[in-house]
Amino acid sequence: MNLDAFPRAVFAGGCFWCLEADARRLPGVLVAISGYSGGHVSQPSYDQVCEGDTGHLEAVELRFDPELVDYRALVNWFLRRIDPYNPEGQFCDYGTQYRTAVFPIDAAQERDAHAALDALSAAPSSLADGRPVVTRILPAGPFYPAEARHQGFSRSNPRRYHLYRLGCGRDATLERLWGKGAADPLFAFTPRLAPASLDDVFARARLSPDAFRVVRRDGTEPPFRNAYFDEHRPGLYVDPVSGAPLFASIHKFDSGTGWPSFSRPLLPGNIVTRLDHTLLTPRTEVLAWHSGNHLGHVFDDGPREAGGLRYCMNSAALRFIPREQLAAEGYGRYDGVFEGA
Numbered sequence: 001m002n003l004d005a006f007p008r009a010v011f012a013g014g015c016f017w018c019l020e021a022d023a024r025r026l027p028g029v030l031v032a033i034s035g036y037s038g039g040h041v042s043q044p045s046y047d048q049v050c051e052g053d054t055g056h057l058e059a060v061e062l063r064f065d066p067e068l069v070d071y072r073a074l075v076n077w078f079l080r081r082i083d084p085y086n087p088e089g090q091f092c093d094y095g096t097q098y099r100t101a102v103f104p105i106d107a108a109q110e111r112d113a114h115a116a117l118d119a120l121s122a123a124p125s126s127l128a129d130g131r132p133v134v135t136r137i138l139p140a141g142p143f144y145p146a147e148a149r150h151q152g153f154s155r156s157n158p159r160r161y162h163l164y165r166l167g168c169g170r171d172a173t174l175e176r177l178w179g180k181g182a183a184d185p186l187f188a189f190t191p192r193l194a195p196a197s198l199d200d201v202f203a204r205a206r207l208s209p210d211a212f213r214v215v216r217r218d219g220t221e222p223p224f225r226n227a228y229f230d231e232h233r234p235g236l237y238v239d240p241v242s243g244a245p246l247f248a249s250i251h252k253f254d255s256g257t258g259w260p261s262f263s264r265p266l267l268p269g270n271i272v273t274r275l276d277h278t279l280l281t282p283r284t285e286v287l288a289w290h291s292g293n294h295l296g297h298v299f300d301d302g303p304r305e306a307g308g309l310r311y312c313m314n315s316a317a318l319r320f321i322p323r324e325q326l327a328a329e330g331y332g333r334y335d336g337v338f339e340g341a
Contacts, residue, residue: 002336
């Protein structure tokens with residue numbers, strides 16, 4: 001994907017493993033990359049940064065879709081994923097590389113960052129104990145991606161990651177500072193489209209009766225007799241109610257089941273999953289985050305080379321936009337998804 005078409009946001013919030021893992025869950029965020037920012041050494045290594053002589057902070061760079069989430073919302077979210085009152089580091093990590101900062105990319109981001117920090121200073125956490133907000137706003141110098149072993153650490157080393165997160169007291173500290181539920185990565189997150197607030201009246205106006213039955217009444221359409229099971233053109237599959245991008249043709253494969261199948265969502269945060277006990281064997285249901293629409297189910301019998309998952313979707317829960325129509329439909333920023341495909 002050509003990410004240059006999307007704005008970026010850079011935050012330093014202690015250990016980048018945790019901030020990256022949380023950011024990848026956000027609807028509207030395309031990618032989260034662990035790295036280093038704010039220092040004076042080119043291409044620093046992890047060991048150099050840990051020594052504290054380069055001036056870098058452990059940071060995360062996000063690329064996001066401004067139609068789905070704006071920068072101010074990301075800053076507000078970030079400030080409640082950290083302890084902004086700690087000048088020495090974060091949670092159990094102490095050292096200059098673990099201090100917190102916002103790195104605005106332009107003047108508009110800088111205004112939003114100052115506004116968010118001013119608002120937090122005016123209404124601090126009840127457990128701030130009189131401590132001032134010490135999260136800084138720093139110039140956005142070069143961002144250097146961290147070594148490959150640090151990217152997606154929560155997925156590549158789940159046991160070590162969970163032990164670290166538990167042992168570091170990160171989630172417990174967040175809940176003490178911000179209240180019950182603050183450990184949830186979506187806590188204090190406000191997208192442009194309100195989740196699950198698009199009611200049945202609005203959905204009915206946008207959907208056929210059969211599609212409404214599928215997405216709002218958890219229905220299932222017949223295999224091999226639906227719109228997209230054999231659709232092979234390049235394009236996007238979006239939520240027909242909210243318009244949020246859900247899947248791309250580059251991740252579509254022929255599963256032989258008679259329903260459109262994908263190895264992964266385009267933006268992981270734009271979908272959510274939950275256990276479905278409607279049959280004797282529990283399944284994992286997939287829903288669109290912005291609208292709450294039922295999409296289908298995800299299974300673990302997908303292509304191993306693509307991660308092993310099969311997102312088995314109902315065509316009625318999707319709207320297909322061919323690549324050549326993306327710009328006209330307002331999705332031109334996603335054209336780079338298909339480069340090299």
